[in-house]
Amino acid sequence: MAHDTHHHHKESFFTKYIFSQDHKMIGKQYLLTAIFMGAIGITLSALFRMKLGWPDTQFSILESVLGSDAAPDGMLDSNWYLGLVTLHGTIMVFFVLTGGLSGTFSNLLIPLQVGARDMASGLLNMIAYWLFFLSSVLMAASLFIETGPAMAGWTVYPPLSVLEEFQPGSGLGMTLWLLSMTVFIASSLLGGINYIVTILNLRTKGMSMTRLPLTIWAFFITAILGVLSFPVLLSAAVLLLMDRGFGTSFYMSDIVTSSGALDATGGSPILYEHLFWFLGHPEVYIILLPALGMTSEIISTCSRKPIFGYRAMIGSMLAIGFLSFIVWGHHMFLTGMNPFLGGVFTFTTLLIAVPSAIKAFNYITTIWKGNVMMTPAMLFCIGSVSTFISGGVTGIILADSALDISQHDTYFVVGHFHIVMGMTAILGMFAGIYHWFPKMYGKSMNKRMGMVHFWVTIVTGYGVFLPMHFLGEGGLPRRYYENTNFPMFDHFLDLNILISVFATIGVLSQLIFFFNFFYSIFRGPKASLNPWNANTLEWTTPLEHVHGNWIGEIPTVYRWPYDYSKPGKENDFVPQTVPLDDNEEEH
């Protein structure tokens, strides 16, 4: 989109803040929506952790927050417990870490870092955001209906999710869930196509693919993964919708309800699992890669050192992206599928550990002999790498079909994926917010609060999820409303209290972030143009956002973005816009 940058037309409030087609504004809109959804998501987790930590205590706060249907006399209802768990998972996975994370930063950073005036299609971009907004509203609304939200777990396996008779949440709540997800997928597809086209076509002069910052590579691969896998979830959702509403039986066969045998025959719930996880596993990397891309960028900038093994980093992201499409079966080792397939999926899944290990070692080598500025963003990156390692190694156990027999669906799994996917991505997202806040709002966030926020988050995060591995080793299944029906789990009572205490502190401590964020938008000190002395193009744009990003010509790029502390240079950074010296090697 070739904008005439000198022609600065006056925008109304509506076109500037609401129906904006400017990628920076849309990025901020995604972020605000994600923060709102994130607040709901983590609050839900704090609420159901109360029940798990103190199974016999009545909390009047539960009744006042959730209403007397969900928590009569302050005791959480068991159906509603599952509802909270389901919505927590759905919101965090899709709305915060997919829509929020990649929506915010792909929108903000892709045009700024590749040197484009805007996204390839501003209109599609705007539509994508508003679909995301609509789907968020639908999902949040399902918390307010009498029969409760979807309750079948975030994977909503049929037949549980098909008939209201099996659980009340499979009625209207589930319908809303499916509608919301359908809209969400449409949004994510529009967004994804836009990102891919922008990266491929709108790079500025000199910005070859191997001069792209790793953030852009990460967003690029993420968008491809999304475009290839989300349609499969859409088909899964549509078939489920038809099973629920139109009497088809794609996912159902041989089912008996209290009113007798159902007609449905010939379908299989396993079909749904295949379709779901064909998205579900790439989804993990859709969540993870943007966070890893941003940590690569921030770690390099704040260590004042080029990212180690730039090409290896790209290669491993591509490898991870490719492999992520052929590993979905490891979620289904125990569905009774052919044991031969189990072996195949074990093999492909464990292969992912190789590119992941390369990434981890490259991060560590980047920090080695660096000159590490401990900005809040950098702290979150270090945390993110740590959780990536800690959660990654336990993945090796779950990837092993044999070991999965005794670990599947226990708390070991919950601990594993919350550390590797949840924490790594959330910490990466925080890092991104702290790092690019000056670019988004032209203000600085308070650094001390950022530091406190980091330490509380990492301590409580590990405090919650490390002990869960041991619950899992003790055989405790996930999604249990209470563990007190089995005396064999009684020795976990105190550990569960510990987890709940950490969870409550962790959730409350996010108030520090919310406060810092909103306070700084309005009252924060004015940011400088290039606060972290970074090389990438976004820091060459004016502080005040202008439509078209650069006043005048788009800068030309002469080098890769990681020339930090290059020998023979006066400064410890050389922006991409600085031409190479006569006999300077690129890198």
Next chain:
Amino acid sequence: MEGKFVIIIAVALFFIALVQLMKIYDLAAKVRGNKSQEKVTRGENMLMANLMLVFMVFFFGFIIWLIIKYGANAGLYKAASEHGEKLDWLLMINWYIILPVFFLTNSLLFIFSWRYYHREERKALYYPHNNKLEFVWTILPLIALTIIIVFGIRTWNDIMYNKEKGQVVEVYAYQFGWLVRYAGVDNQLGEANYKLVSSTNPLGVITDKSINDTYEEIDTKVLSIDQELKENRNANGDLLIPKSKADKKLEELERLKRRKYRIEAAIDKGESNLITYSSSDDDVIVQELHLVKDQPYTFIFRSKDVIHCPWLPHFRAQINSVPGMETSFKLTPTITTKEMRMMPEVQEHYKNINEIHNERKRRIGEEEEKVLFDYVLLCNKICGAGHSNMQLKVIVETQEEFENWIENNGDKKRLTFSGKEVSWSETKEQASL
């Protein structure tokens, strides 16, 4: 209501306090002449770097404390099945590879962050890549993973490709409980079909009697719906009840007729029913799972309504139970319940569990009880409101004890489904004749 009010006020006060603190902080910063929120001072850098080390120590300490306190199996003890021992061994191999990697890489990360914090006078090393180094850390994980993959897939094949047919036992899952069916002397389960499931035939076992019972049940329902519809029409044949309600009734009617038709077409073999479905004659349905030590078992799992997942933590065994399909798992128990209860670690553990259990009972005002170790089968796939209390008692015993139990319970608790009622011992005598 007051609760809500207090919470709102507390939250509001918290934010006001924060705003005030921020103002003070801003003012103090101005006085000190340090306005920038971007530049991290040397003191802050050092503090954060040191905190990295402190955190690492606590982080590792926490994990080591957890490992010491809960150990590898966190209260599941030694595996009580043949394949379970292999799995535990494999798990330990994995931990021995994984834990050093975990501690090593995490310490490198935190130690480097601590060692190389920002100082103005230092300059970072320009070190964009080193192919040798990258090659090394591609190959090393590959080697470690090859070991893990080879051991893993071998164990998996070992367990899953076990061709030996053990004693057949069916576990049937429903919202929210389990039923167990022993295959009897012929070691063959009688065929079952979901269309025959009823309160008297909970597993839908096909027998001449269950087919006829189902016909009768369907006919009765059809009649009553017909009757109801007739009563709700006036002389002209117009409906007196809302059309939607009538449609529902008609739909139900059609469904019942279809069901009957399908039974007639696909299941009912008429006079040869008695011969075709005779293998169910010696099946026994019970509500507890009793297993004989060292006896190989082949479990068949079916589900009535939604996906469940039978999970036998002590035996390290689980597989989904999916409506519309049969899944199977082979398992040989190696330790009886009694032997397990005698093991010192179990006794010590259960002393502890009894204390915790009864302390809770006292707290919530329930009667105290003595808890003994028991094997258990629980549901490990989200299945609805009762998911967390879907348990089946499992007992491993000697052959003798088992015979004794099934003799008494096979008759007493047995849910009759066959035309002729036979007890476990009678069928055994017949078979030996």
